[in-house]
Amino acid sequence: MANEIDKTLAAEEIAPVIEPGHTYASITDKISAIVLTRPTPRLWYLGFALSFLLVLLLLVSCTYLLVVGVGIWGINIPVAWGFAIVNFVWWIGIGHAGTLISAILLLMRQKWRQSINRFAEAMTLFAVMCAGLFPLLHLGRPWYFYWLFPYPSTMGVQPQFRSPLVWDVFAVSTYFTVSFLFWYVGLIPDLATLRDRARKRFPRFAYGMLAMGWRGSAIHWHRYETAYLLLAGLATPLVVSVHTVVSFDFTIGLVPGWHSTIFPPYFVAGAIYSGFAMVLTLAIPLRKMYGLEDFITLRHLKNMGEVMLATGMIVAYGYMMEGFTSWYSGNPFERYLMFARMRGPYHYMFWALLVFNVLIPQALWILRVRTSPLALFIIAICVNIGMWLERYVIVVVSLARDFLPSSWGMYSGTMWDYAVFTGTIGLFLTLMFVFVRLLPMISIFEMRGLLHDETEN
Amino acid sequence: MSDDPKGEIHSLDLAGLRKRLEGLAGERYWRGLEELAGNDAFEELLRKEFPQQTSAWANGLDRRDFLKLMGASLALAGLGGCGRAAPPDEKIVPYVKQPEGWVPGKPLFYATAFTHNGAATGLLVRSHEGRPVKIEGNPAHPDSLGATDAFAQASILTLYDPDRSQVVSSGGAISTWNAFFTALDGEIEGQRLNGGTGLRILTEHVISPTLADQLRSILARFPRAKWHQYEPAGRDSVRAGARLAFGEYVAPQYRFDAADVIVALDADFLSCGGASLRWAREFAARRRVRGGKGEMSRLYAIESTPTTTGSVADHRLPLRPSEISLFAGALAGRLGPSANEARKSPATGSAQWLEAVARDLQNHRGRSIVIAGDAAPPFVHASAHAINQALGNVGITISYTQPVEAEPVDGIESLRELVKDIEAGQVSVLMIIGGNPVFTAPADIRFDRLLSRVAFSVHLSLYDDETSASCRWHVPEAHYLEAWSDTRASNGTATIVQPLIAPLYGGKSAHELLSAVRGQPGRPGYEIVRDYWQRQSRGDFESFWRKSLHDGVIEGTAFAAKAVKAKPVSSPESQAGNSPATNKNAETRESLEIIFRPDPTIFDGRFANNGWLQELPKPLTKITWDNAVLVSPATAERLGLTPKIGTTGGERGRVFADMVELTYAGRKIRAPAWIAPGHADGAATVYLGYGRARAGRVGTGTGFNMYTLRTADAPWQSAGLVIQKTEAQYAIACTQYHHNMEGRDLVRSAALEEYRKHPDFARDKDHPAETLYPGFQYAGYAWGMAIDTSACIGCNACVIACQAENNIPVVGKTEVTRGREMHWLRIDRYYKGDPNNPETFHQPLPCMHCEQAPCEIVCPVGATTHSDEGLNEMTYNRCVGTRYCSNNCPYKVRRFNFLQYSDFETPSLKLLHNPNVTVRSRGVMEKCTYCVQRINAARIDAEKDDRRVRDGEIRTACQAACPAEAIVFGDINDRSSNVAKLKADSLNYGLLTELNTRPRTTYLATVRNPNPDLKKT
Amino acid sequence: MAGVKRNIVYGLMAEFATPEALVAAAERARAEGYRRIDAYSPFPIDGLAEAIGFHRNLLPLIVLIGGAVGCLGGFYLQYWVHVFDYPINVGGRPLNSWPMFIPVTFELTILVAALAAVFGLLALNGLPMPYHPVFNVERFELATRNRFFLCIESRDVKFDAEATRRFIEGLNPEGIYDVEN
Secondary structure, rough: OHHHHHHHHHHHHHHHOOOOOOOHHHHHHHHHHHHHHOOOOHHHHHHHHHHHHHHHHHHHHHHHHHHHHHHOOOOOOOOOHHHHHHHHHHHHHHHHHHHHHHHHHHHHOHHHHOOOOOHHHHHHHHHHHHHHHHHHEEEEOHHHHHHHHHHOOOOOOOOOOHHHHHHHHHHHHHHHHHHHHHHHHHHHHHHHHHHOOOHHHHHHHHHHHOOOOOOOOOHHHHHHHHHHHHHHHHHHHHHHHHHHHHHHHHHOOOOOOOOOHHHHHHHHHHHHHHHHHHHHHHHHHHHHOOOOOOOOOHHHHHHHHHHHHHHHHHHHHHHHHHHHHHHHHHOOOHHHHHHHHHHHHOOHHHHHHHHHHHHHHHHHHHHHHEEEOHHHHHHHHHHHHHHHHHHHHHHHHHHHHOOOOOOOOOOOHHHHHHHHHHHHHHHHHHHHHHHHHHHOOOHHHHHHHHHHHHHHH | OOOOOOOOOOOHHHHHHHHHHOOOHHHHHHHHHHHOOOOOOHHHHHHHHOHHHHHHOOOOOOHHHHHOOOOOOHHOOOOOOHHOOOOOOOOOEEOOOOOOOOOOOOOOOEEEEEEEEEEEEEEEEEOOOOEEOOOOOEOOOOOOOOOOOOHHHHHHHHHHEEOOOOOEOOEEEEOHHHHEEEHHHHHHHHHHHOOOOEEEEEEOOOOOOOHHHHHHHHHHHHHOOEEEEEEEEOOOOHHHHHHHHOOOOEEEEOEEEEEEEEEEOOOOOOOOOOHHHHHHHHHHHHHOOOOOOOOOEEEEEEEOOOOOHHOOOOOOEOOOOOHHHHHHHHHHHHHOOOOOOOOOOOOHHHHHHHHHHHHHHHHHHOOOOEEEEEOOHHHHHHHHHHHHOOOOOOOOOOEOOOOOOOOOOHHHHHHHHHHHHOOOOOOOEEEEEOOEEEEEEEOOOOOOHHOOOOEEEEEOOOOOOHHHHOOOEEEOOOOOOOOOOEEEEOOOOOOEEEOOOOOOOOOOHHHHHHHHHOOOOOOOHHHHHHHHHHHHOOOHHHHHHHHHHHOOOOOOOOOEEEEOOOOOOOHHOOOOEEEEEEEHOOOOOEEEEEEEEEEEEOOOOOOOHOOOHHHHOOOOOOOOOEEEEEEEHHHHHHHOOOEEEEEOEEEOEHHHHHEEEEEEEEEEEEEEEOOOOOOOOOEEEEEOOOOOOOOOOOOOOOOHHHOOEEEOOOOOOEEEEEEEEEEEEEEEEEEOOOEEEOOOOOOOEEHHHHHOOOOOOOOHHHOOOOOOOOOOOOOOOOEEEEEEEEOOOOOHHHHHHHHHHHHOOOOOOHHOOOOOOOOOOEEEEEEEEOOOOOOOEEEOOOOOOOOOOHHOOOOOOOOOOEOOOOOOEHHHHOOOOOOHHOOOOOOOOOOEEOOOOOOOOOOOHHHOOOOOOOOOOOOOOOOOOHHHHHHHHHHHHHHHHHOOOOOOOOHHHHHHHHHOOEEEEEEEOOOHHOOOHHHHHEEEEEEEEHHHHOOEEEEEEEEEEOOOOOOOO | HHHOOOOOEEEEEEEEEOOHHHHHHHHHHHHOOOOOOOEEEEOOOHHHHHHOOOOOHHHHHHHHHHHHHHHHHHHHHHHHHHHOOOOOOOOOOOOOHHHHHHHHHHHHHHHHHHHHHHHHHHHHHHOOOOOOOOHHHHHHHHHHHHOEEEEEEOOOOOOHHHHHHHHHHHHHOOOOEEOOO
């Protein structure tokens, strides 16, 4: 531990975002070996098996859901949205870190991003996939989900574009598409690398096809960088817009506790917050599992910790302002709702979320904590839980205590709610495991470039 | 988690089960079903039979609930008859002048009548292609005036109930009518020889002239035979009270529109009792104040159990039954000429009341009514009569006529007599016409045991129920919509009950059965009834008959007023059951008074298998599917009751009530206790009718059978109840548990004085409605609704009317506990002030049809949009079920089909559906449409003769049913329309207008008329 | 024309160990008058493209057009649906309630622009192109590892098997290879 700290303090000065002693060759070989030659660690099999079991659970519960109907969940009138929407927002939030790291940090020329952006992007994709499941499943008649898309319909009717749910459809699908393109474009040169490293015939062929015949021509590189930069420039406002639109699901509604202008900014902050938490949650075990401490250094962990701290503070401010405005507005419904959050039947959730999201992360002020993988890992987990609770409080408590006391009701998830939720976690992990097994989880060519820049100065 | 669905598949030996099913003969078979329901194999069989329900099934709606979902698995019963939706063979006459036969798609209305609780409600029944589908009130009928109550509305579901008895059965085995008639003939022959010594006929209180005539002729033919009448919720004490006061039984006829001051002594006259619909109408007529002017009548309610009447009273005094007797006596002492001036004044606290009420009555001599309730002890009735006489009300607000009962007798006495004879072994032939004595007889009369001593017992009833089970023969009765009969309104006006459909299950009417006793088996009811009236009428019978059928009332059959003189009433000490003396004996530290009442929704248990009524929230407690023991908050505290709210459903759905053990008159029963604000301290109310053992798939096993505590000597109230809290808790499905308005001005109210000072007190709170967008203009019609909260008595008629009109499914107790009931129209009930005697408010909530509907903008597929007449419309087949609209509806009037609730399977229930309303399937949102089908029908008619729809031409189902005319619907663009006028009134306000939803449904604030010199205590 | 060149080599390829060497070589080759040259590297190198004389980059323009199409198309889609195709009163809002159309417009702007960027990139680079002569060079696979290559194509008017080889040798590369066609 101690020498770890020294390392970091050193890191503060000379800031090696890549441990010394590496050459283009070593980087290339080390990272591509994970996919091509090195034996798959036993941990991988274990993890994959477990998460795949959860995927099966997901399949079972989805089948049952489609056969019986959403009535198997705990939702009711007045609380007609429950786990499904909570999970949707939670997953989407997690999905934000990837694009943020790759796009915004790229524009900011943050070199340290380069060893984590690849799997952060992958994480984004998988998180958005999980998120996308929920709006689909929570429909009363899921088989008609496509009615939310504009298409030449024989009924001659089209989506109702004033509805935030339609905005969601566009925002999320756009976000997924762009993130995917961004990720894939980033992969092309590395796929070429794998093509050239692969010794067996099939991988050679497969990677070759995916690499589309990339050969690293100078002109290609030139256009490539422009394209990448432009994509980053497009993705940046997109990231911000997506969670803003998601927050519109609530702010456009007039339910007390939803109808608030503070939502968009603090939803975005919250998204980044939870996103980085998830990146840490994944990065820390991964670098251990594959011995990538050289590429994902303590410097990275420390920086991510700092981003979490910052966004966490924004989120905390959001909570504060929510409380303040509901009091200051003098709106009896808003006021009562705030009271209900703190003292009502769900108060434990509210206080728990404050502990997880605001209190515990304060530990990040301490350097020792920011540079201890274990501590960071635990805090990241806490934040993940906290963010889920936040969405729960927003969705459920607000609905449970709206305008007419006569229709106040309560909600709690049934076992099927939990089944679907854990199922999607399984899906997420499964995809993650498959990804680290088949694709370079660190951008090789960018590491080479990084090394080049490092050696220049 | 209690919600966890149980999906496990049970192992099954289908073959074995089939064998078992075949092994069961019909009657046995039905009982077999109930048993079979108990085992997994049966579940499995059902799964096979009904893949569609399998889902709902596996979802862990508990098995019984699922069976309750209105006749699932019916086909198992091998029901053939329900296809036979044919008109009766005889000619029946449509209400409206129309060519004979049907215009396809055009409904016909037929006049008939529904007899309930000792009087008839005149009806117009809407029939589509020969299927009676919806019940409306008959404006020409004195006890309806166009309105109906929840029972009448729901009776049509009983008609189609797949659980109704469908076969003649003898000793549990399927038999035939012929076999039965042969057997009966044999017995009757035997009786003819000895003049009918062993022949007994037990009916409910008979008000049908024809039936009475038949019975009399039977008695003439069998001089030694006896005719007994018994009803558990009969009006014995009304009769006894009249006898006590006048020496004979006369029926009081009240005119509430002529009364300035009304004192209700334990009388829920607005929702119980023969003429309650008319009374509610007359009462409401005197409660309407408009434009800051107008007079109101004043209602004092002295009652033990909170009732709808008490909830709209200007002053309400909760007293224990014994105290009510004292109060009545004291009041009579103040006002009456009675000989008991010197009676000790009643319980402290009510003394001030007594003064105030007495003074108020004095000031309104001849313009007041003192009314005692059906369940109030005879002494209270007698006192009321005496007071009315003393105040000179008789002839003005009250008149007395002969009773509607053909043979007014004391039911319990009559039953006792029968029991004595049976015990003496004198009864060999017992014919039970209707009723369910085995279930409803007082606990100290073990009627089921006695029946076994009767050699030949017959039970004619709609259901194969508890009584049928212990009778030799059970014969299915024809529903009143299936059979010819006649009946009387509370003022004597007679109505011919004409059938709208041939008996679905081959039942026969009481008339047809009795004519068999007179040796004319198989004589059609039509002839019997027609024959009777032929004898009554003078002049051209055909036109008389036709006119009577057409109008639904028979002219000149109302009774004339009788002059009667009230005698001084003796002291209450002489009254059995509720005398303070007995109280003292029974008075121990924790001893309470027990109050028996018929259940507000399933009455004495006869509607137990009616899903609509089971799921109908009780007027004040909002409990569904159960009965609970009502106690006051103070008493509850003393008993240490601590109800808890479930985590799903919560305030709307699942409430865990403490189970308590009631010990009374040496009998014990466990039941959940419910805290009822405004209940009298030191007393507990139990509702009769639940806990049926053989009600059918819907009713069996719901609630707790309180008849097991009821004794013959104290049918309605008595002292000596001991309540012990147990550790157990019981989940009650309650649709509104949170009854505090939280300081939000949802129901706005003022006292008459205050209202006169500033008439727009309700308006003050309205908010400006600015908007960035230009609003839509509604050029043509603009439909709107105004609901008068001072008129609404919370009687629930509108809720059931809505359910019947709009094919609203029943979801069962489990789903209600999950907060998923489907009623499009609900009645919110709020309390204000002291929980021990709060002010109560009713607020019916249909869809508000907001002009700027929050639900519409958030629908991603445009499934809910606005019509250019201002209706907020649901397009079911476009709905994908995001439920966003419900979240965004501040009034929470939207309902969602979380599962497949509508029954697409049961053949007989298909007949029930209103063909003009879509039957919704799983996964779509639904809500009040302002009965758009009625609007369209009227618009089509109007367009055909090229005119605008006239005001009042369209009446929504809720509006049509409302006895108090609290709901008014119409075109608000038409300045002269009733609704437009109401909306212009100063009392008119919109709910949550600060949200700028611009609701089309608005409310008229509540105005009450408290007595200035009676400070609220 | 292509037919004529079929059996001739595609070009000559030189291998270098460092990016700097490659850039230098590329500049020399261009100075020498070669135009049909290309350089290959495992990662983007500043100035390399300019060194081999690449200046005009169309991509930004394509993306701009894509964005414009997405923006206008997106708004018009909604306007058309609610004003022309199926005008109906929804929540009392005007048919063209444009403020509520902004989110979708924005998302479509981004979407189309992004698609334009990626497909523009592929199109301009002529990808996918699974086969290319340079892959015939044994050591070329190091171009995706740690080696840097310069290729003078035979299509170049100035290309002459002997002279060009001599010129390349003058760049003292790690190795020189014929690129088979």
